[in-house]
Amino acid sequence: MNRKQCIDQLNRQLIRLGRRFGPRLGVGTQRTMINLGASVATALGGRHLDTFAQNLAVVTGATPDRQLIHRGVASYLRNWAESLAMSGWNAEQIVSRVRVVGEDRLRAAAASRGAVVALPHSGNWDLAGAWACSTGLPVTSVAEELDEVEFADFLAFRRGLGMEIHGHREPGLVRTLVGAIRRQRVVCLLADRDLTGGAGVRVTFAGQPVTAPAGPALVARMSGAALFPGVCHYTGRPGTGGMVITLGEEVDHRSGADGLQQMTQQVMDHFAARIAEHPQDWHMMQPFFGAASARAGERPWR
Secondary structure, three states: OOHHHHHHHHHHHHHHHHHHHHHHOOHHHHHHHHHHHHHHHHHHOOHHHHHHHHHHHHHHOOOOOHHHHHHHHHHHHHHHHHHHHHHHOOHHHHHHOEEEEOHHHHHHHHHOOOEEEEEOOEOOHHHHHHHHHHOOOOEEEEEOOOOHHHHHHHHHHHHHOOOEEEEOOOOOHHHHHHHHHHOOOEEEEEOOOOOOOOOOEEEEEOOEEEEEOOHHHHHHHHHOOEEEEEEEEEEOOOOOOEEEEEEOOOEOOOOHHHHHHHHHHHHHHHHHHHHHHOHHHEOOOOOOOOHHHHHHOOOOOO
């Protein structure tokens, strides 16, 4: 077994232990672990936090300080703590933690022609899906296929929350998602990272060129469903605080390749505007902006 396999196996064991004991941890213990973990990670720094700082510099227009990086790491760890504990929450506990701005528009669309919701990696997208499933909006989504065993663990976790999950390499995926709309399911897709290796739609994000997945716009257009961009951000403290999902205006359907690009651009504009308001909750620690991100990182945050 090589080093990577050892690390992957250790991570899987830690996740399984976390899901076993996470629901039993008290609020105070969770907060202590999150704050301590954020403090240690911020002090140590490293490649992922440098990338995170570079991404935040672009989306906010200012070099992030140490406090913002600490809050960002704490938000990231809160996501994990909640996800590990969520298997022990009942529907009332899930629903009580979430408020949705624009919920009436989402429900009206889901009840008529169907709905597609595009989200970035902000806040807790698993909690968003669990909220929808717990309130009569069954969710179909897509997960990145990682290591086979790890992917199976994520499938089991999300299916346990009521979601129907497909792998991002699954053949005929778009047709499958269109079929989910026709079965009166809400298709909810993470849509800031382009997993195609740059073959996505060319758009701008915070004024910088990026490629983005066309999936949400394509599924909406093929099925006739309404497309809503949404962004999650945290409120309050871990354990007792909640999360807000802010849905943007419905994206108008447009035809052709140019129309697909315009629809995706509207989604990205909503993402960028809302993330700039709560940058600490955007858990983007992978390279995202290319050269613009590298330039933003010339002034270290530490």
